[in-house]
Amino acid sequence: MTDPTNSNTDAAAPMAARSSMPGREPSSLFRFEYAPALESTAVVSLQPSYGLFIGGRFVKPKNGGSFVTINPATEAPLAQIALADEADVDAAVRAARRAFRSWSALAGKERAKYLYRIARVLQERGREFAVLESMNGGKPIKESRDVDIPLAAAHFFHYAGWADKLEYAFAGRTPQPLGVAGQVIPWNFPLLMAAWKLAPALACGNTVVLKPAETTPLTALLLAEVMQEIDLPPGVVNIITGAGATGAALVGHKGIDKVAFTGSTAVGKQIQSAIAGSGKRLTLELGGKAANIIFEDAAIDQAVEGIVNGIYFNQGHVCCAGSRLLVQESVAELVVSRLLRRIETLRVGDPLDKNTDVGAINSQAQLDKIRCLVQAGVAEGATLHQSAWPLPDKGYFFAPTVFTDVAQSHRIAREEIFGPVLSVLTFRTPDEAVQKANNTPYGLSAGIWSEKSSRVLWMAEKLRAGVVWANTFNRFDPTSPFGGYKESGFGREGGRHGLAAYCQFAEDQAGAST
Amino acid sequence: MSIDVRKTYKLYVNGAFPRSESGRTYPVNNSRGRLVANAVLGSRKDLRDAVIAARAAQNGWAKRSAYNRAQILYRVAEVMQGRREQFITELRHGVSAAAAEREVDATIDRWVWYAGWADKFAQITGASNPVDGPYFNFTVPEPVGVVGVVCPDDAPLLAFVSRVAPCIVSGNTCVVLASERWPLASVTLGEALATSDVPGGVVNILTGRRAEIVPWMAGHADIDTIDLTGCAGDRALVVTAEQAAAASVSRVVHATPREAQWANESSQSPYTIGSFVEYKTVWHPKGP
Numbered sequence: 163m164t165d166p167t168n169s170n171t172d173a174a175a176p177m178a179a180r181s182s183m184p185g186r187e188p189s190s191l192f193r194f195e196y197a198p199a200l201e202s203t204a205v206v207s208l209q210p211s212y213g214l215f216i217g218g219r220f221v222k223p224k225n226g227g228s229f230v231t232i233n234p235a236t237e238a239p240l241a242q243i244a245l246a247d248e249a250d251v252d253a254a255v256r257a258a259r260r261a262f263r264s265w266s267a268l269a270g271k272e273r274a275k276y277l278y279r280i281a282r283v284l285q286e287r288g289r290e291f292a293v294l295e296s297m298n299g300g301k302p303i304k305e306s307r308d309v310d311i312p313l314a315a316a317h318f319f320h321y322a323g324w325a326d327k328l329e330y331a332f333a334g335r336t337p338q339p340l341g342v343a344g345q346v347i348p349w350n351f352p353l354l355m356a357a358w359k360l361a362p363a364l365a366c367g368n369t370v371v372l373k374p375a376e377t378t379p380l381t382a383l384l385l386a387e388v389m390q391e392i393d394l395p396p397g398v399v400n401i402i403t404g405a406g407a408t409g410a411a412l413v414g415h416k417g418i419d420k421v422a423f424t425g426s427t428a429v430g431k432q433i434q435s436a437i438a439g440s441g442k443r444l445t446l447e448l449g450g451k452a453a454n455i456i457f458e459d460a461a462i463d464q465a466v467e468g469i470v471n472g473i474y475f476n477q478g479h480v481c482c483a484g485s486r487l488l489v490q491e492s493v494a495e496l497v498v499s500r501l502l503r504r505i506e507t508l509r510v511g512d513p514l515d516k517n518t519d520v521g522a523i524n525s526q527a528q529l530d531k532i533r534c535l536v537q538a539g540v541a542e543g544a545t546l547h548q549s550a551w552p553l554p555d556k557g558y559f560f561a562p563t564v565f566t567d568v569a570q571s572h573r574i575a576r577e578e579i580f581g582p583v584l585s586v587l588t589f590r591t592p593d594e595a596v597q598k599a600n601n602t603p604y605g606l607s608a609g610i611w612s613e614k615s616s617r618v619l620w621m622a623e624k625l626r627a628g629v630v631w632a633n634t635f636n637r638f639d640p641t642s643p644f645g646g647y648k649e650s651g652f653g654r655e656g657g658r659h660g661l662a663a664y665c666q667f668a669e670d671q672a673g674a675s676t
Numbered sequence: 677m678s679i680d681v682r683k684t685y686k687l688y689v690n691g692a693f694p695r696s697e698s699g700r701t702y703p704v705n706n707s708r709g710r711l712v713a714n715a716v717l718g719s720r721k722d723l724r725d726a727v728i729a730a731r732a733a734q735n736g737w738a739k740r741s742a743y744n745r746a747q748i749l750y751r752v753a754e755v756m757q758g759r760r761e762q763f764i765t766e767l768r769h770g771v772s773a774a775a776a777e778r779e780v781d782a783t784i785d786r787w788v789w790y791a792g793w794a795d796k797f798a799q800i801t802g803a804s805n806p807v808d809g810p811y812f813n814f815t816v817p818e819p820v821g822v823v824g825v826v827c828p829d830d831a832p833l834l835a836f837v838s839r840v841a842p843c844i845v846s847g848n849t850c851v852v853l854a855s856e857r858w859p860l861a862s863v864t865l866g867e868a869l870a871t872s873d874v875p876g877g878v879v880n881i882l883t884g885r886r887a888e889i890v891p892w893m894a895g896h897a898d899i900d901t902i903d904l905t906g907c908a909g910d911r912a913l914v915v916t917a918e919q920a921a922a923a924s925v926s927r928v929v930h931a932t933p934r935e936a937q938w939a940n941e942s943s944q945s946p947y948t949i950g951s952f953v954e955y956k957t958v959w960h961p962k963g964p
Binding site for chain 2: 316332333334335427430431432434435438439446448603618622627628629630631632633634637639641642643644645647648649650651652654657658659667669670671672
């Protein structure tokens, strides 16, 4: 028997499982040939090696350690990246501390101008950032070009405008910066997550030490070059590269006042525990296992597009991905058959091809994790369906996957897979949909598909999730607060609510005037 | 002359007044060291029972209209006013008559103040967000769920209400560990809650040792937020509790220095209500 999870070598093998679905048509009917439309990499000029961005300069790590960052679509090395140890973290925190006094004293309208400059340069150099993002992270160029980079620029632009209006953000309170923020971000939206972290922190007058993810450091380092280009005062933003140990040294450093982390729930728990009693402020944006709920009165074709966007956007490397499909029994067969037909048309392959819908899995480790959980799904008795799209010979790829006959107790229904793998469950009544959707320790996002507005609002109220998308999915905006309930973390990013994570208030102190 | 019928101070869980399943009590002395009463020495099992009651009551309480919750909190003030002398008598075990009167009056006022926020809080903290695209996008505060509240010994009745009123006004339910040193007025407050149309399970009151209860309260997976205000000054307990809270990513809250100036009206704040809420953002397309 062929291993169904080894998508690279035998994509056609799982066809046997698929053929049991009623209403299936041969996938060749939906296969269109396209000439490759490769985005040029000429806009990117990579250096052979990168140092740490501390105090406004690129410096060598004190112990000289380094690691290689690769292109996950080709497994080819891209550059040598400095590995920051505790001494480097300390240097970065000190640089941020030195910069804090003048940065926090700078008039808000002047801080705003720096943030506006960053937004503008991100727009100007948008194609360069998009190509680099796709090279280093594996995401399709159409996503990095149309989503990641424009949203990152918009985020800086939005918070730039807050910098001189903070007095209006909190009625009856006088916001003040916290000090130095230590920020640790994930590999799924490298530049966008940097923007989400940096923009509100800087707008409120904090200085920052940012650690990008081990596998995707390059756009953060290019952003560091932008900080130089726009003459941001040295030390206001420091960017240090490394893996888990570097992040642990940063959040544990005594010189930081605030920790912001986006990543897995397991690491979030470690961080929350590690800083217990320290008085450091903390916001966590962690994992998810979102329910995407399709009612029988939904616009089915739109819902199918929403399902695809919910789970295959960015290869499913999305904390708020709609990874559990809850579909009403009466339309389950119809929805699943159209979904399986649709995934055959998703073009999997070179992230730099403008026609590509699903790019490369971010790393070998993540590919291994996805394969492991897909194997668990098969072993626990769920039915596997996979796109027959041929996968490239090199690089880390995984075919768009759907599991039917999934029980709530299956690992694939409970654990965050963080890959292009959808688990389909069914329900009969709205109450049952609510119960199943909320039956998870996570609570980041949820989707509702129904043409009945009273049902949409009723569901939106009942779902225990920080973001609810009704008749849409995976939408983001700088003005829209984002963050989780329960074990998906706490704190919000975006909009006025996102400012609170980076302020303290004069009125909270004892003896403040009444 | 008639002999007084002395009161048995018990727990208040799920709208009833049980003793501890552990059968334990501890002596509560007045400020001169004389025994006043035996309070219940609550156990981990009592805590778990209280959390079950709080969880069961949460949906129904949150589903009440804001207007209804406002009236119920106001009703607590009415009932407390009628029992004013009793609360003063109980607080007098620890403070002067004048101080006890001030504390009871301030406590009643605090219920009234927070009652009025029930139907206003969402208006000042929610938002309609102007996103880039054809979507209606709004953000609303929602109760976090079940809250564990650890009360301080300072101003035992007023501090209790200063934390619990902003906690429940948005629709949370709670398990409250009363002041360890001065628990009696808190137990009597349970009687006021029980006769104020506050549904059983919305406020559950435990008495006992912080060191025994708090680590388990913080680590309880069905407690969404833990308010460690009563642990101020016990750094080791704070560290233990915050580490325990991390196991289920529970939110940890401490009263700010200003909030802890209990007797000062400026310590009350809508931002205290904000310590016990989540923000939910909903997107919906717009189109003809």
